[in-house]
Amino acid sequence: MPESSSDPSNGAGPDSNKGEFQLIHDYFQQQPLHRSDVLLGIGDDGAIVSLAKEKQLVLVMDTMISGVHFPDSTSAYDLGWKSLAVNLSDLAAMGAEPAWLTLALTLPHSDEQWVQKFSHGLFELASRYDVQLIGGDTTRGPLTVTVQAHGFVEQGQALLRNGAKAGDLIYVSGYPGEAALGLELIQSNNRQHPSFELLSRRLNRPIPRIELGLSLSGIATSCIDISDGLLADLHHILDDSGAGANIWVDQLPVSPAYQAVANTESFYLPLLSGGDDYELLFTIPANKQDEIAQIEADISLTCIGEITPGKGIQCLDPSGKKIEVARLGYDHFLEA
Amino acid sequence: MPESSSDPSNGAGPDSNKGEFQLIHDYFQQQPLHRSDVLLGIGDDGAIVSLAKEKQLVLVMDTMISGVHFPDSTSAYDLGWKSLAVNLSDLAAMGAEPAWLTLALTLPHSDEQWVQKFSHGLFELASRYDVQLIGGDTTRGPLTVTVQAHGFVEQGQALLRNGAKAGDLIYVSGYPGEAALGLELIQSNNRQHPSFELLSRRLNRPIPRIELGLSLSGIATSCIDISDGLLADLHHILDDSGAGANIWVDQLPVSPAYQAVANTESFYLPLLSGGDDYELLFTIPANKQDEIAQIEADISLTCIGEITPGKGIQCLDPSGKKIEVARLGYDHFLEA
Numbered sequence A, B: 001m002p003e004s005s006s007d008p009s010n011g012a013g014p015d016s017n018k019g020e021f022q023l024i025h026d027y028f029q030q031q032p033l034h035r036s037d038v039l040l041g042i043g044d045d046g047a048i049v050s051l052a053k054e055k056q057l058v059l060v061m062d063t064m065i066s067g068v069h070f071p072d073s074t075s076a077y078d079l080g081w082k083s084l085a086v087n088l089s090d091l092a093a094m095g096a097e098p099a100w101l102t103l104a105l106t107l108p109h110s111d112e113q114w115v116q117k118f119s120h121g122l123f124e125l126a127s128r129y130d131v132q133l134i135g136g137d138t139t140r141g142p143l144t145v146t147v148q149a150h151g152f153v154e155q156g157q158a159l160l161r162n163g164a165k166a167g168d169l170i171y172v173s174g175y176p177g178e179a180a181l182g183l184e185l186i187q188s189n190n191r192q193h194p195s196f197e198l199l200s201r202r203l204n205r206p207i208p209r210i211e212l213g214l215s216l217s218g219i220a221t222s223c224i225d226i227s228d229g230l231l232a233d234l235h236h237i238l239d240d241s242g243a244g245a246n247i248w249v250d251q252l253p254v255s256p257a258y259q260a261v262a263n264t265e266s267f268y269l270p271l272l273s274g275g276d277d278y279e280l281l282f283t284i285p286a287n288k289q290d291e292i293a294q295i296e297a298d299i300s301l302t303c304i305g306e307i308t309p310g311k312g313i314q315c316l317d318p319s320g321k322k323i324e325v326a327r328l329g330y331d332h333f334l335e336a
Helices: A016-026 A076-093 A112-128 A178-187 A194-202 A210-216 A230-241 A256-259 A269-273 A286-295 A330-335 B018-028 B076-093 B114-129 B178-187 B196-204 B209-215 B230-241 B255-262 B271-275 B287-293 B330-335
Strands: A039-041 A047-050 A054-063 A099-107 A132-139 A143-153 A169-173 A222-225 A244-248 A280-284 A301-308 A314-316 B039-042 B046-051 B055-065 B099-107 B130-142 B144-154 B168-173 B221-227 B243-246 B280-286 B303-307 B312-316
Touching: A016 A112, A039 B221, A047 A132, A047 B312, A054 A076, A054 B099, A054 B144, A076 A099, A076 A210, A076 A222, A099 A112, A099 A222, A099 B055, A099 B144, A112 A132, A112 B046, A112 B271, A112 B330, A132 A286, A143 B099, A169 A286, A178 A194, A178 A256, A178 A269, A178 B303, A194 A256, A222 A230, A230 A244, A230 A269, A244 B168, A301 A314, B018 B114, B046 B099, B046 B130, B046 B144, B046 B330, B076 B099, B076 B114, B076 B144, B076 B196, B076 B221, B076 B287, B099 B114, B099 B209, B114 B130, B114 B287, B168 B287, B178 B196, B178 B209, B178 B271, B196 B255, B221 B230, B230 B243, B230 B271, B230 B280, B230 B312, B280 B287
Parallel strands: A054 B130, A099 A132, A132 B055, A244 A314, B099 B130, B243 B312
Antiparallel strands: A039 A047, A047 B055, A054 A143, A054 B046, A099 A143, A169 A280, A169 A301, A222 A280, A244 A301, B039 B046, B055 B144, B099 B144, B168 B280, B168 B303, B221 B280, B243 B303
């Protein structure tokens, strides 16, 4: 990273751990990947990259704080993975191809083993998508990770939130709600549950939908990643597009693990408002369903509703009757 | 900012202040400046910028934590200013022209007045250099500010740390040590001191040496900004360049305010190891002194030494005798 800010001279006085933090800082230089467009990486006042002509640059930034955005018990490896994954997910939602990341890592104390594991998680995911760490800052303080990721889109090809039109179909990738159920199992320390491994992994090692985002360029009229929850993120699309939506509740994707863990009383709640899934939620014109079918060969996609000319979201049962989300228990559809 | 991560669903459970943080997040959209290369700013999953062809992109990132990098008493306005200034200073040290910034702001509680003042300080400095805030993240936690700044250099024209050669002259801008003395006055609550205003301003409102950095392109063989202290940062240049240096202590720039406040026993210590000044320290070939003279019309520059073939730094008195830095009291040169 360009600068370690654990400076002996900065602001509130000396920091005796400059040397230790320098070690950590140096540690991140040992990454496996070297992109040809990175002219100068970690080690000077800044990084230098060459720019791909005819492309536009997409920038995303996310902060994760211990006890706020992840349980204190989260492993260093998982945190390294996830802090990058949530950013790559934002790039995916923009239809961008990832390129570089910067990392601001604040640690309560220097712990080389912890940093080693953190970097392994980070670099494991970074390598998958050809993303290089090019700079950042290491500081002492409460455990906080801010990652900025950078990617490219062809001119005018980025996926935005504001293009959904009445009649468009609403799709979601994967199985939203699994991450929230994973958190439930972790918080109740239910490690014996047969779905514990799968669901806690959904929470801690989300897979950013980069390939899907790239495939949706020229097809999707709007796109967002599900970090706040399916309905909340759909609201972002609707607000920006000036439209409403019908959600066909019986069409929502429910995985076997979800079915095994979700509380029957509020069965659809994790799916509709759980968040932290980093699946993509997007809209397409109805006449582009064939193109979606081709993408579905590689990834689970589900059509869950349609954009309406109105305002707000209505959740509908198979007969077209409106259902209150709070009443969306499992039984509702067993009865229906 | 693209995403507020104070998500009701994230990691360790609900955050009831989502609404308040959303206000803060929206607040940053009211900035005065709009660059033509910013195609999409705050409000989607990411920002989109167009790229200047034939240029290289320089990226810098710095984190500032309350009580570590600035006194808790620092005003919101000053913190907004300084959190950007330290990053622009890194761009200056690379000889880059600033363009965009992203901001990860972690606040213990949502305080719209505080954020308003913080943003005023940030935007005041940003406007001076035509820098636009294009994204970031607002979260709840201990007061922490991470800024990433982006700028441009012509291909191959960035100022690096590794080009200093034996015989090069060492220059410094302004009056290093004033920020450290400002911190001393603040910490001893010596507000009545005639130099309090000037020196505390040096600490809290550093002026990034952007114009100087741009002027040094093609002249300087190495450059760094003084954040760790003059000697520490000179060591960075020497380590990367594989060289040594002589510092002519009687040539060091001492301002009247510095002279009035610095302890006579350790007179040169703040100047040599104070840090937080964000002045530029750079080297030039001896035959480029005329070009420096032209730049000096606008900014105070002082030649303080020369690069040597050896290793390490020697501080010399006017007779060429080596002096221990620890013994660099004011009296030393009164006697000399």
